[in-house]
Amino acid sequence: MDIFLTRLFAGMTAGSIYAMIALTLVIVFRSSATINFAQGEFALFTTYVSWWLTERGWNIWVTLIPAVVIGFVLCAAAERFLVRPVRRRDEAAVLIVGLALFTGLNGLSGTIWGSADKVYPRLVPVSVDSFLEIAGARLFYDSLFVMGALVAIVGGITLLMSRTNLGLQMRAVATNQESAGLCGIKVGRVFMISWGLAGAIGAVAAAILVPILPPGQLGLPGMFHMLIFGTVAAILGGLDSIKGAVVGGLSLGVGLAMINGYGSALGGSISLTVALVVVVAVLGLRPSGLFGSKRLERV
Amino acid sequence: MSAPLLQAKGLSAGYGQAMVLRDVDVEVAPGQVAVVLGANGAGKTTLMRALAGLLPFSGELLIDGQAVRNSRPDKMVGHGVSLVPQGRGTMSALSVVDNLRAGAVSRRDRAGVEEDIERWFTTFPRLAERHEQPAGTLSGGEQQMLAIARALMSRPRLLLCDEISLGLAPRIVQELFETIAQINAEMGTALLLVEQNAALAMKIASSVYLLEVGEVVESGDARDFEQSESIRRVYLGY
Amino acid sequence: MSTLIDKTSAARPSGEAPEGSGRRGPLVILRGTGRYRGIVAVCLVLAAGFVAWGGTLQPFEQGQLTRAAIFAIAILGLNFTTGYVGLLSVGHSAFLGLGAYTTGVLVVSYNQTALSTIPVAMAICFVLGLLVGIPALRIRGLYLAIVTLALGVAFPEIVARLGDLTGGAEGLTIRRTLLRPPEWSGFTLGEKDQWLYWLTIVCLVLAFVVLRNVITGRYGMAMNAVRQNEIAAAASGVNIATVKIFSFAVSGAITGLAGSLFAMYIGSLFAEGSFTVLAGITLLIGLVVGGERTMLGPILGGLIVVFLPYYTSDLGGGQFSAVLFAIVLIAVVFVAPDGIAGGLGRVIAKFVRIEARRPEGRDGGLLGTRASDPEPAADPGAGR
Numbered sequence: 001m002d003i004f005l006t007r008l009f010a011g012m013t014a015g016s017i018y019a020m021i022a023l024t025l026v027i028v029f030r031s032s033a034t035i036n037f038a039q040g041e042f043a044l045f046t047t048y049v050s051w052w053l054t055e056r057g058w059n060i061w062v063t064l065i066p067a068v069v070i071g072f073v074l075c076a077a078a079e080r081f082l083v084r085p086v087r088r089r090d091e092a093a094v095l096i097v098g099l100a101l102f103t104g105l106n107g108l109s110g111t112i113w114g115s116a117d118k119v120y121p122r123l124v125p126v127s128v129d130s131f132l133e134i135a136g137a138r139l140f141y142d143s144l145f146v147m148g149a150l151v152a153i154v155g156g157i158t159l160l161m162s163r164t165n166l167g168l169q170m171r172a173v174a175t176n177q178e179s180a181g182l183c184g185i186k187v188g189r190v191f192m193i194s195w196g197l198a199g200a201i202g203a204v205a206a207a208i209l210v211p212i213l214p215p216g217q218l219g220l221p222g223m224f225h226m227l228i229f230g231t232v233a234a235i236l237g238g239l240d241s242i243k244g245a246v247v248g249g250l251s252l253g254v255g256l257a258m259i260n261g262y263g264s265a266l267g268g269s270i271s272l273t274v275a276l277v278v279v280v281a282v283l284g285l286r287p288s289g290l291f292g293s294k295r296l297e298r299v
Numbered sequence: 300m301s302a303p304l305l306q307a308k309g310l311s312a313g314y315g316q317a318m319v320l321r322d323v324d325v326e327v328a329p330g331q332v333a334v335v336l337g338a339n340g341a342g343k344t345t346l347m348r349a350l351a352g353l354l355p356f357s358g359e360l361l362i363d364g365q366a367v368r369n370s371r372p373d374k375m376v377g378h379g380v381s382l383v384p385q386g387r388g389t390m391s392a393l394s395v396v397d398n399l400r401a402g403a404v405s406r407r408d409r410a411g412v413e414e415d416i417e418r419w420f421t422t423f424p425r426l427a428e429r430h431e432q433p434a435g436t437l438s439g440g441e442q443q444m445l446a447i448a449r450a451l452m453s454r455p456r457l458l459l460c461d462e463i464s465l466g467l468a469p470r471i472v473q474e475l476f477e478t479i480a481q482i483n484a485e486m487g488t489a490l491l492l493v494e495q496n497a498a499l500a501m502k503i504a505s506s507v508y509l510l511e512v513g514e515v516v517e518s519g520d521a522r523d524f525e526q527s528e529s530i531r532r533v534y535l536g537y
Numbered sequence: 538m539s540t541l542i543d544k545t546s547a548a549r550p551s552g553e554a555p556e557g558s559g560r561r562g563p564l565v566i567l568r569g570t571g572r573y574r575g576i577v578a579v580c581l582v583l584a585a586g587f588v589a590w591g592g593t594l595q596p597f598e599q600g601q602l603t604r605a606a607i608f609a610i611a612i613l614g615l616n617f618t619t620g621y622v623g624l625l626s627v628g629h630s631a632f633l634g635l636g637a638y639t640t641g642v643l644v645v646s647y648n649q650t651a652l653s654t655i656p657v658a659m660a661i662c663f664v665l666g667l668l669v670g671i672p673a674l675r676i677r678g679l680y681l682a683i684v685t686l687a688l689g690v691a692f693p694e695i696v697a698r699l700g701d702l703t704g705g706a707e708g709l710t711i712r713r714t715l716l717r718p719p720e721w722s723g724f725t726l727g728e729k730d731q732w733l734y735w736l737t738i739v740c741l742v743l744a745f746v747v748l749r750n751v752i753t754g755r756y757g758m759a760m761n762a763v764r765q766n767e768i769a770a771a772a773s774g775v776n777i778a779t780v781k782i783f784s785f786a787v788s789g790a791i792t793g794l795a796g797s798l799f800a801m802y803i804g805s806l807f808a809e810g811s812f813t814v815l816a817g818i819t820l821l822i823g824l825v826v827g828g829e830r831t832m833l834g835p836i837l838g839g840l841i842v843v844f845l846p847y848y849t850s851d852l853g854g855g856q857f858s859a860v861l862f863a864i865v866l867i868a869v870v871f872v873a874p875d876g877i878a879g880g881l882g883r884v885i886a887k888f889v890r891i892e893a894r895r896p897e898g899r900d901g902g903l904l905g906t907r908a909s910d911p912e913p914a915a916d917p918g919a920g921r
Contacts, residue, residue, distance in 0.1 A: 092678075095682055101863065111860060168404070179388055
């Protein structure tokens with residue numbers, strides 16, 4: 001039982017992080033109907049900025065402010081100046097721009113800060129005894145912090161969506177861009193803000209996940225696998241659903257923890273292979289995922 | 300005489316290489332009701348989409364005598380021109396009341412917006428009953444009512460209606476036309492209607508444009524048109 | 538067999554200035570005339586000269602050229618499905634890796650000669666291509682890109698788990714003596730790099746000629762049709778399922794050929810090194826920058842993905858080449874959507890035009906047929 005719970009907690013911690021990444025992808029997808037392949041690298045860049053500032057004596061929490069601002073501005077600018085001009089042409093062009101940003105931002109981070117791994121401080125310091133004991137299993141405070149952060153982010157997004165004028169506009173654009181335009185909504189501006197919002201959330205998510213998930217340090221290849229798991233979580237939940245991103249992220253996290261835990265007799269991790277199977281299965285059998293609206297392209 | 304509310308001069312528009320509209324002149328005065336008649340494929344929807352800022356066009360488009368170029372739908376709403384698009388012009392995942400609120404995003408007077416929502420709920424009681432329901436779950440007629448109310452939420456000076464009778468039961472069509480005629484009379488909202496149901500549209504229109512294969516072949520006063528035997532037979536069918 | 542090079546036929550598709558419209562129209566050359574044959578011959582001689590020059594280079598430079606040719610083959614494969622059929626694949630690194638590991642495992646564990654493993658590698662990659670092609674029947678665009686991405690990401694992990702066969706995380710080393718050139722070739726073991734250079738060139742030429750013939754033929758028309766408008770293609774009697782699956786399989790086989798050659802070239806295989814999805818992204822970058830839907834594009838792409846990082850590695854310690862790639866890629870997407878080959882084609886078209894004697898049939902110009910493709914019709918449902 002305690003082993004099961006330990007794995008469950010580990011899975012929920014990782015799953016909360018996948019859910020955060022999935023949320024950024026979903027927010028972008030709801031406006032632009034595309035996956036931003038560079039989402040992880042935007043977050044990587046802002047985390048490097050945050051790290052750089054902590055090296056200069058800033059408090060880690062304070063560094064989140066410039067990180068979030070830079071995340072917002074970079075993503076919004078990428079939408080406005082690089083994605084929007086080509087999005088009318090075709091889907092492939094948008095993906096290529098995303099791949100270019102992916103490559104370029106990773107290289108830029110490496111050019112500025114070097115390729116050696118950096119020690120990135122935890123937002124919540126932990127010691128060996130900072131855990132709750134539940135039925136013999138340990139639930140560490142930083143796991144609670146990650147789950148709390150997810151709840152806060154989802155709560156914030158939900159409030160934004162349901163209570164504000166901007167949220168109404170974002171929902172309108174997500175349902176029907178043409179009708180939204182006919183309402184007088186500046187559709188382009190909503191796109192830009194959505195991308196910026198995703199960039200800002202990504203900055204927070206990355207600051208949380210870097211010290212927690214292996215390898216526990218800030219390195220150039222670090223975000224890519226996060227993007228993969230975030231993408232799988234988002235697809236599982238149904239790309240355009242916020243609820244789906246959360247459920248998808250948590251199920252993926254817990255599912256992988258169980259498979260890798262109980263399946264460890266098979267040797268080594270098979271997380272990415274599982275991810276492949278999930279993607280193919282979802283897209284093949286139920287393209288709209290668990291909660292997505294049915295509008296995926298099929299012939 | 301003051302400048303017309305909307306005036307298109309030599310308007311051409313189309314999709315890619317295919318030019319659907321050629322050199323079209325249309326004019327709507329403040330408070331006026333005009334109707335565009337034509338067969339399927341004549342370019343009626345293209346005209347409406349161009350006027351609403353959904354399609355790029357060449358030629359001149361004047362609002363209050365001021366030229367408008369390379370427009371976008373949100374800008375046209377800002378100019379006081381609002382379109383009820385063909386088919387379902389609603390946002391299906393949004394609730395009825397959110398659709399109406401979305402229609403008013405260009406406005407800053409919150410109190411006025413809430414008042415207008417009440418007003419359209421009074422006009423269309425069936426929407427009031429379903430105000431929390433997602434628009435996609437409404438019947439065709441209800442969706443069309445919602446689309447009209449949504450378009451009116453921005454308090455347009457000109458309402459463009461693209462075949463609002465399409466696919467609806469005659470009784471509902473009758474109701475809708477009575478409603479928009481009333482709106483025109485009470486609020487002074489000018490109407491530009493595209494209609495297959497010519498007979499009905501002619502009843503409330505004061506001027507008429509006949510569109511054939513992308514060109515205006517005839518235009519003039521609605522009463523004169525009703526007198527013309529040939530037109531009546533071809534377009535009105537009586 | 539069609540000629541290897543009719544470079545200037547690119548002039549025809551873009552045809553911006555019809556004759557007589559400019560002050561001086563471009564030079565028109567008719568196909569099949571002496572002058573046309575002359576140009577083709579000159580281009581062939583130039584290409585052959587370049588290849589021969591490569592044969593005389595020092596081992597390191599020649600190795601780089603071999604590497605570029607291997608990538609050119611891989612990108613040719615990618616172009617077949619991503620370029621012509623429009624099935625965007627981010628994970629072709631899996632085909633490259635599968636080809637490489639097939640050769641590696643057969644040579645190391647089953648004592649096969651390197652050369653004999655090539656058809657096996659191609660066959661296995663063909664089968665994987667068939668399997669990947671199946672989801673492509675139901676999934677398109679962005680979603681297919683994600684499936685291929687997942688494939689590319691999962692591949693190294695799967696290789697690592699099949700440790701008994703592939704050496705797992707430690708990798709698989711093919712001893713140099715196992716890569717001895719066959720005796721009939723006349724190359725000695727010491728000349729292994731020379732042998733591999735020529736082997737790669739021969740494979741590149743073969744792949745080029747075969748794919749070009751397919752693309753310019755009936756099947757190529759079907760591929761274009763599927764890309765532009767599936768419904769219209771199906772209505773015209775094109776079997777979409779066959780086209781998609783077959784194109785993915787052929788594409789995989791060609792990229793697998795490149796992988797097989799890559800194994801011989803690199804000697805030691807690490808799944809986490811050469812065959813991660815980053816390699817797949819590199820192939821895609823090479824294709825887009827070189828020129829999708831052009832025959833010359835993949836060759837330019839191969840040269841670019843090998844030599845651009847090499848010549849920029851002094852700047853900013855290796856990482857900078859990634860930034861440069863990004864800038865080039867974005868510039869290409871904005872300025873020359875048909876890549877460098879397509880851009881060159883349009884420039885040449887201003888001066889020289891190749892025309893068929895009788896205006897019949899289509900040609901797949903070396904620098905692209907894209908401009909001659911009719912625009913997909915605007916959504917007929919857009920209504921009027």
